Amino acid sequence: xxxxxxFLLLLAAAGTVVVAQVESLPPPVVHGxxxxxxxxxxxxxxxxxxxxxxxTVLSNVLWAMSRVPSFGGSYREIYVxxxxxxxxxDSVAHAxxxxxxxxxxxxxxxxxxxxxxxxxxxxxxxxVQAGLLAGDAFWSPGSGTVTSCPMAYAANYANSNWSxxxxxxxxxxxxxxxxxxLTDSCVAISxxxxxxxxxxxxxxxxxxxxxxxxxDSVFDPxxxxxxxxxxxxxxxxxxxxxxPIGKRGLTVPSAVAYYYLTRKIYLVDYLGVDRYNNRIxxxxxxxxxxxxxEVVTSGDRREALRVACPGIPNTAVVYIVVCVSDTTDPxxxxxxxxxxxxxxxxxxxxGLQGHLTAPIAPSERTAIISALGVPSAxxxxxxxxxxxPTLPGVAESGQPPTERxxxxxxxxxxxxxxxxxxxxxxxxxxxxxxxxxxxRSWGVVQQSAGxxxxxxxxxxxxxxxxxxxxxxCRLTVARAKPVQLTARVTLAR
Numbered sequence: 399x400x401x402x403x404x405f406l407l408l409l410a411a412a413g414t415v416v417v418a419q420v421e422s423l424p425p426p427v428v429h430g431x432x433x434x435x436x437x438x439x440x441x442x443x444x445x446x447x448x449x450x451x452x453x454t455v456l457s458n459v460l461w462a463m464s465r466v467p468s469f470g471g472s473y474r475e476i477y478v479x480x481x482x483x484x485x486x487x488d489s490v491a492h493a494x495x496x497x498x499x500x501x502x503x504x505x506x507x508x509x510x511x512x513x514x515x516x517x518x519x520x521x522x523x524x525x526v527q528a529g530l531l532a533g534d535a536f537w538s539p540g541s542g543t544v545t546s547c548p549m550a551y552a553a554n555y556a557n558s559n560w561s562x563x564x565x566x567x568x569x570x571x572x573x574x575x576x577x578x579x580l581t582d583s584c585v586a587i588s589x590x591x592x593x594x595x596x597x598x599x600x601x602x603x604x605x606x607x608x609x610x611x612x613x614d615s616v617f618d619p620x621x622x623x624x625x626x627x628x629x630x631x632x633x634x635x636x637x638x639x640x641x642p643i644g645k646r647g648l649t650v651p652s653a654v655a656y657y658y659l660t661r662k663i664y665l666v667d668y669l670g671v672d673r674y675n676n677r678i679x680x681x682x683x684x685x686x687x688x689x690x691x692e693v694v695t696s697g698d699r700r701e702a703l704r705v706a707c708p709g710i711p712n713t714a715v716v717y718i719v720v721c722v723s724d725t726t727d728p729x730x731x732x733x734x735x736x737x738x739x740x741x742x743x744x745x746x747x748x749g750l751q752g753h754l755t756a757p758i759a760p761s762e763r764t765a766i767i768s769a770l771g772v773p774s775a776x777x778x779x780x781x782x783x784x785x786x787p788t789l790p791g792v793a794e795s796g797q798p799p800t801e802r803x804x805x806x807x808x809x810x811x812x813x814x815x816x817x818x819x820x821x822x823x824x825x826x827x828x829x830x831x832x833x834x835x836x837x838r839s840w841g842v843v844q845q846s847a848g849x850x851x852x853x854x855x856x857x858x859x860x861x862x863x864x865x866x867x868x869x870x871c872r873l874t875v876a877r878a879k880p881v882q883l884t885a886r887v888t889l890a891r
Contacts, residue, residue, distance in 0.1 A: 420496075438582060476515075476525070483501075504556065512570045545573055545577055553566050627665065635674065652733055675690050710755045710781050714785050718741060723776070749876040815873075826841065840852065
């Protein structure tokens with residue numbers, strides 16, 4: 399560490415003086431890499447690295463881990479083992495305090511090892527995933543040097559050798575090694591066209607997204623376009639180009655590549671309940687790639703889900719229910735946390751709000767299984783709720799007065815949509831019917847400040863002409879504080 403400050407802590411009761419060594423960290427840096435391309439590129443390396451990484455890498459990893467939301471536990475401790483000491487991380491001061499002198503790393507070749515101690519394994523998963531991606535954000539297209547891997551053996555070693563105040567759930571081991579780096583190659587292609595292909599790169603920046611990461615529990619009733627649903631499902635547990643030990647990798651890690659959540663993630667929306675599959679039918683071959691929905695129950699089950707689990711937000715338009723087969727397995731419970739972090743980040747990137755609910759009580763699990771019609775062996779442990787933020791008014795939504803969306807209907811043709819941006823940002827445009835169902839969407843595009851427009855021919859995403867009548871369009875600018883503009887469209891024929 400570059401800067402060391404020594405504090406004298408007076409313990410009046412004991413009449414002694416204890417010297418606590420505090421080492422400062424450099425401020426986090428912002429890279430230009432999107433959350434999506436990092437998620438698409440990440441993979442874990444168990445060995446083969448060396449102990450040479452900058453303090454800036456450690457700074458970004460610890461800062462990112464401290465940004466994830468809490469599930470209400472009474473403690474969160476982040477430990478760091480380096481070749482010199484074991485430290486406790488102070489997220490407020492962004493500094494390290496010596497916890498245990500000496501070299502107590504699990505791996506002799508690691509640069510540093512980060513352990514997280516929290517009450518819930520699901521929350522540990524959130525923090526571990528944030529740290530993994532923060533390290534991989536240092537990569538470049540085609541190359542990189544920062545590598546890491548969450549290791550259960552390292553966690554066991556840390557609990558025996560680091561003298562933690564509370565049990566460490568997981569340790570992420572970081573080192574330096576030449577890796578293949580960032581790629582936007584997409585392998586998440588639906589075998590039955592139930593989901594559109596997700597974007598594996600975007601206009602957002604990982605550090606900017608996580609700096610504003612938060613949870614919201616009140617949503618606008620407008621439905622989400624299928625493109626957004628596809629993006630969320632892929633971000634949470636979608637396939638990627640990497641092939642660890644003969645299995646197709648995912649956006650999240652898994653203990654020994656077991657991929658515990660395979661066929662255990664369910665989408666709940668106004669159409670019904672669908673199982674998300676990232677493997678080709680029947681969905682269990684982990685060497686394969688897919689990106690599809692499988693109908694479980696038809697009909698809107700959202701209100702039944704809200705009754706079964708009263709703690710979830712009751713205005714969300716989409717819920718993602720994550721299940722496991724064993725609620726006593728700590729490694730299995732961390733994996734929903736990995737996915738939960740991904741859902742929150744992707745929602746933020748899309749200009750949506752998100753909320754994670756965990757833990758789920760045993761009685762609620764039974765009620766959820768009955769309400770959704772999912773297999774009894776799939777035990778819900780985490781629920782992600784999402785939707786657009788509410789727009790109570792221009793002043794409260796944060797919309798700059800110089801930003802506007804205007805519509806000019808064209809007889810027999812469609813409409814011309816024109817908008818003015820005060821600042822640059824990633825823009826997405828969606829047309830809805832009056833029931834709030836998405837009819838036509840345009841992908842996220844980075845746009846400059848100024849005037850922009852698009853011609854809509856009156857067709858839906860399926861290419862078919864929509865009936866004449868009233869619709870409305872919503873333009874979302876996914877900045878750190880998202881801006882949404884809405885306007886009514888009258889489609890004439």
